[in-house]
Amino acid sequence: MKDILSIFKGSSPSHSPQTPLPPPYSTSTSTPTTPSTSPPHSLTTIELFQSQGCDSCPPANAFLLKTIPPNDPNHLLLTYEVTYWDYIGWADSFGDKRWDARQRDYAAFLKGADRGRVYTPQVIVDGGATPLGGRGWRDLPSLLARPVNGRVRLDVTTREGKKAVRIAGASERASGSGGDVLVVWYQVQPADVKILRGENRGVTLPHRNVVRDLSVIGQWRGGEEVFDLPAAREGLEKAVLVQAGRGGEILGSCRA
Numbered sequence: 456m457k458d459i460l461s462i463f464k465g466s467s468p469s470h471s472p473q474t475p476l477p478p479p480y481s482t483s484t485s486t487p488t489t490p491s492t493s494p495p496h497s498l499t500t501i502e503l504f505q506s507q508g509c510d511s512c513p514p515a516n517a518f519l520l521k522t523i524p525p526n527d528p529n530h531l532l533l534t535y536e537v538t539y540w541d542y543i544g545w546a547d548s549f550g551d552k553r554w555d556a557r558q559r560d561y562a563a564f565l566k567g568a569d570r571g572r573v574y575t576p577q578v579i580v581d582g583g584a585t586p587l588g589g590r591g592w593r594d595l596p597s598l599l600a601r602p603v604n605g606r607v608r609l610d611v612t613t614r615e616g617k618k619a620v621r622i623a624g625a626s627e628r629a630s631g632s633g634g635d636v637l638v639v640w641y642q643v644q645p646a647d648v649k650i651l652r653g654e655n656r657g658v659t660l661p662h663r664n665v666v667r668d669l670s671v672i673g674q675w676r677g678g679e680e681v682f683d684l685p686a687a688r689e690g691l692e693k694a695v696l697v698q699a700g701r702g703g704e705i706l707g708s709c710r711a
């Protein structure tokens with residue numbers, strides 16, 4: 456495990472959702488929608504933060520690829536390639552500084568030994584709720600086997616001929632929470648990457664569900680709401696996350 460102590464220690468960041476986008480990112484459910492073909496549900500979201508230049512990452516990556524099959528009906532794996540290890544010899548071919556920032560957002564609000572720490576590999580389950588650092592990713596199967604009481608239900612539908620997502624609280628408590636509605640674009644099966652320099656020199660690394668873009672499309676304020684989804688992008692799949700602010704718990708997710 457590679458570890459960077461962040462500047463968050465001793466600070467008191469403000470945990471607030473991003474600024475809402477102006478209308479018309481959503482309207483009430485009074486607008487006619489087409490019934491979905493599957494019942495509302497929510498996936499468990501597993502986020503892997505790793506670097507092609509870190510020799511601790513290949514074992515964790517291989518373990519997750521084996522543990523979570525493609526299109527798993529209950530789990531969503533998202534891989535974020537960070538850039539802060541690029542200086543040690545290999546610039547990550549999928550690296551993006553936005554994922555460095557997303558990992559730092561988690562570090563600011565995690566509890567216990569993980570608070571304020573940024574390292575690879577790190578596995579975050581359902582947002583800030585459960586970090587699995589170091590070799591803790593080996594405990595993922597037992598964690599995923601536990602019953603999950605979904606707080607938010609999501610289902611993909613259509614509205615006025617366009618794809619949309621319906622979000623509703625699974626309980627009275629959930630209906631009063633709210634959160635950011637994120638669309639995550641990811642590449643399901645990019646070509647394997649042969650590492651030519653650095654700690655993983657000579658190793659060919661497989662990847663799955665590599666995140667290429669992420670955007671906030673609105674704010675879920677509780678209750679039932681419908682959000683229009685952006686158009687498809689060539690070569691990429693998308694998922695919808697409902698997250699309680701930057702670095703907060705992921706309340707629900709679905710493939711879209």
